[in-house]
Amino acid sequence: MMKTVSIGKWLGYIFRAAGILGLLTFALYTQAAGDINAQCQRCHSDSDIHAVTPDKSGAKLLITDESYQDSVHAKVPCVACHQSVNGNAGFEALPHVQTTVASNSCESCHGLIQHKITDAYKKSVHATKIDQGKFTCESCHDAHTMQAGIITQPTAQQITASNAMCTDCHTRPTVYKTLSGGKKVTEQDLTHQSLPNPPLHLSSLRCIDCHASSQDTTLHNIAPAKESLTCKQCHSEESLLIQRQNFTPVEQNLAGSLLNQGLFDDKALQDKLNALGGIPAEKQIQWVKGTLFTNSYMIGANGDIRWDKTIITLTGGLFLLLFGHGLIRLVTASKRRSLTAAMSWHKTYLYTLPVRVWHWLNALCFILLLVSGVGMHFAQGELATWVDLHNFVGIALCIIWLMFILINLLGNGHHYIIRISGLLGRIYRQTRYYLYGIFTGAEHPEHPTANNKFNPLQQLGYVAVMYLVVPLLIVTGLLMLYSDYTPATLFGLPGKLVVAYTHYGLAAISLLFLLVHLYLCTTGDSLSALFKGMVDGYHRYKSKGDKH
Secondary structure (H helix, E strand, O other), rough: OOOOOOHHHHHHHHHHHHHHHHHHHHHHHHHHHHHHHHHHHHOOOOOOOOOOOOOOOOOOOOOOOOHOOOOOOOOOHHHHOOOOOHHHHHHOOOOOOOOOOOOOOHHHHHHHHHHHHHHHHHHHHHHOOOOOOOOOOOOOOOOOOOOOOOOOOOOOHHHHHHHHHHHHHHHHHHHHHHHOOOOHHHHHHOOOOOOOHHHHHHHHHOHHHHHEEOOOOOOOOEOOOHHHHHHHOOOOOHHHHEEEEOOOOOOHHHHHOOOOOOOOHHHHHHHHHHHHHOHHHHHHHHHOOOOOOOOOOOOOOOOOOOHHHHHHHHHHHHHHHHHHHHHHHHHHHHHHHHHOOOOOEEEEOOOOOOHHHHHHHHHHHHHHHHHHHHHHHHOOOOOOHHHHHHHHHHHHHHHHHHHHHHHHHHHHHHOOOOOOOHHHHHHHHHHHHHHHHHHOOOOOOOOOOOOOOOHHHHEEEHHHHHHHHHHHHHHHHHHOHHHOOOOOOEEOHHHHHHHHHHHHHHHHHHHHHHHHHHHHOOOOOOOOHHHHHHHEEEOOOOOOOOOO
């Protein structure tokens, strides 16, 4: 009886055979490339190589073995791009005379394999504004030393190398004048003074990150300077840089890119990949999915919609509670007025001039920081203006907080010392007053005095804010401003993101505190009584007895 073989098995045999044939072909091709290139490198890797004709005196003839082996074309034979007029033997003659056919151009390969790049280049200012033939791929890229570009997270070395390609033309007066149609190098703003913190931008970004068209993930469609990116196109949750994080992953991470797609037995394939050593398959998948902000923070682009929704919900809920509380006070106001009609106003001097000056400066800083922080976080309006304002006011807050500490050391600090004895009972009475007694006209459980200006809830709130929240705000803000001092990891998590989210959370707490504080300032014996006290220093209240 003849044994039959299923079509699936036949296809399996064919695919395996094709795979083996492909591997053998590639191995032979690589070996051949190495042998052929060795002939060229005998001269071109020699540091003494020089041109034999004046017209080639500026040509880059030295190509070290190390730089070529690190390039993307390391496995490509030299003769794949360079052919002599008389065939390969013609290279023995000096100087070399090469053919100028289209097969020698970058586009002969990249136009097929990476056509998106060539299509993008054809739309760029380099292709449309410069005369044909004056600017080519080789004007920026050295095919012998070109390394694989990392779109999502370039290293400092890659940023420097990428920017050097641009500045090589844009800082050479004669070359730039020729390519730009007569413009002078000095007509450009190469220092980018319009940016907030130009050195940080220039050291952290490639020129192409901002000057490539906002719809171009290949970074080859260079737009005119006047059409370069706005702040919001990078500093927002839908930014261009975030879109680019899903662009082609680096070569060594391609091994896991097809996992979790329903195409393979993923677990078996992961085990095989992990058995080979190197980066675990799971981490390769994570990279392919994009991890642009692994340990970095970019204003406006690192927001988490869940955090935003939570904070907005808490703020809205608190506002409604305060509004409802105020509405009940308004309804019961006539009853309270009848109870206090026979009482007279009294004044006690409680708030010294230094305290009042610090208070208003601190309040101004809080408001400006919250407003500018919202503008930055949601990338609204002129982001650079918000950044400059936030940084300036943040530094001012550091000085004002030190002023607060100094004032307390000189005599005001005893108001912030919490008396533990009877604290729970005092908290209960104060809470009951705010939730019930304030509507019925009940007497305040604790009146401010020269020895104790705050009720227990105020004291706990002020101590928490001024001795915990504000110092942490200052520390995290300074670490974001001077990010080089931020630890790489904190609590096992990326340090910069931990600092950024902590700062954001503290800012939200500050906002909630400010809302409560402003509302409670209206709970005196008149709506303006407590506000006036922080202007002239006198605490105003009604009580029975002679008028002071």
